[in-house]
Amino acid sequence: xxxxxxxxxxxxxxxxxxxxxxxxxxxxxxxxxxxxxxxxxxxxxxxxxxxxxxxxxxxxxxxxxxxxxxxxxxxxxxxxxxxxxxxxxxxxxxxxxxxxxxxxxxxxxxxxxxxxxxxxxxxxxxxxxxxxxxxxxxxxxxxxxxxxxxxxxxxxxxxxxxxxxxxxxxxxxxxxxxxxxxxxxxxxxxxxxxxxxxxxxxxxxxxxxxxxxxxxxxxxxxxxxxxxxxxxxxxxx
Amino acid sequence: xxxxxxxxxxxxxxxxxxxxxxxxxxxxxxxxxxxxxxxxxxxxxxxxxxxxxxxxxxxxxxxxxxxxxxxxxxxxxxxxxxx
Numbered sequence: 570x571x572x573x574x575x576x577x578x579x580x581x582x583x584x585x586x587x588x589x590x591x592x593x594x595x596x597x598x599x600x601x602x603x604x605x606x607x608x609x610x611x612x613x614x615x616x617x618x619x620x621x622x623x624x625x626x627x628x629x630x631x632x633x634x635x636x637x638x639x640x641x642x643x644x645x646x647x648x649x650x651x652x653x654x655x656x657x658x659x660x661x662x663x664x665x666x667x668x669x670x671x672x673x674x675x676x677x678x679x680x681x682x683x684x685x686x687x688x689x690x691x692x693x694x695x696x697x698x699x700x701x702x703x704x705x706x707x708x709x710x711x712x713x714x715x716x717x718x719x720x721x722x723x724x725x726x727x728x729x730x731x732x733x734x735x736x737x738x739x740x741x742x743x744x745x746x747x748x749x750x751x752x753x754x755x756x757x758x759x760x761x762x763x764x765x766x767x768x769x770x771x772x773x774x775x776x777x778x779x780x781x782x783x784x785x786x787x788x789x790x791x792x793x794x795x796x797x798x799x800x801x802x803x804x805x806x
Numbered sequence: 807x808x809x810x811x812x813x814x815x816x817x818x819x820x821x822x823x824x825x826x827x828x829x830x831x832x833x834x835x836x837x838x839x840x841x842x843x844x845x846x847x848x849x850x851x852x853x854x855x856x857x858x859x860x861x862x863x864x865x866x867x868x869x870x871x872x873x874x875x876x877x878x879x880x881x882x883x884x885x886x887x888x889x
Binding site: 583741744745748749751752755786787789790793794 | 861862865866868869872873875876879883
């Protein structure tokens with residue numbers, strides 16, 4: 570028991586409470602996730618203000634920061650348009666927002682923060698948000714009759730299985746992102762915690778894989794799957 | 807009934823068994839990468855599209871292995887079975 574306690578004291582990947590307060594008879598903890606989330610959101614806000622200022626006095630021949638912004642927005646627009654086709658216009662904002670947020674959250678592990686997406690309380694609301702969007706598009710484009718017809722697809726008694734299949738979408742979306750980022754966090758914590766001084770410079774390679782590569786891939790996958798689900802919900806025929 | 811240390815040890819064995827779920831995605835991702843390589847060999851012009859599709863498919867296939875990891879993490883750190 571002693572060794573286990575010592576090891577778990579060295580391993581630093583759990584969510585820690587910073588302080589707690591009482592609200593309506595419940596104890597609410599402010600944790601490291603909240604703080605890291607706040608840092609990520611604030612940095613995105615500051616970046617957007619700077620970007621807004623840059624684009625207000627944009628020149629025809631882009632230089633410096635404007636170049637970077639146009640490159641990023643072009644890549645994002647191209648990705649969304651190639652997946653959603655003619656419906657792309659209405660979803661540029663939502664997909665772009667979650668893309669930037671997830672990317673910044675995953676990359677924040679590089680700065681020594683605990684990535685906010687390694688907390689199921691952050692990814693589950695995003696899954697529910699995407700699910701709500703999918704559901705609303707389904708009702709809008711297929712109407713209630715088409716929705717019920719889709720539920721009773723092969724036979725009417727198949728409906729419960731279809732409902733479970735629909736409800737699995739937000740859970741699998743959010744669990745995929747959460748578990749990927751969490752596994753990276755755990756791997757790095759194990760290496761730093763168990764190897765001690767041996768882990769000095771070379772874990773940078775692992776950071777490049779777990780934080781940058783895996784984080785970017787999972788961001789892409791989350792947005793891609795959301796877009797695919799929305800596009801299939803809007804398929805009327 | 808049982809000592810809580812005994813249950814914790816059994817949970818650790820269970821966590822180890824749960825991580826065996828990683829075999830499936832490993833094989834699946836290898837097959838996907840192999841087919842992507844042969845696709846690039848057949849049509850080198852479509853390398854970008856093939857790589858994107860391969861990475862998307864591999865990331866989705868990875869999910870089942872991650873569920874095993876989640877079960878292991880729950881057993882080790884949330885300790886649902888220890889009284």
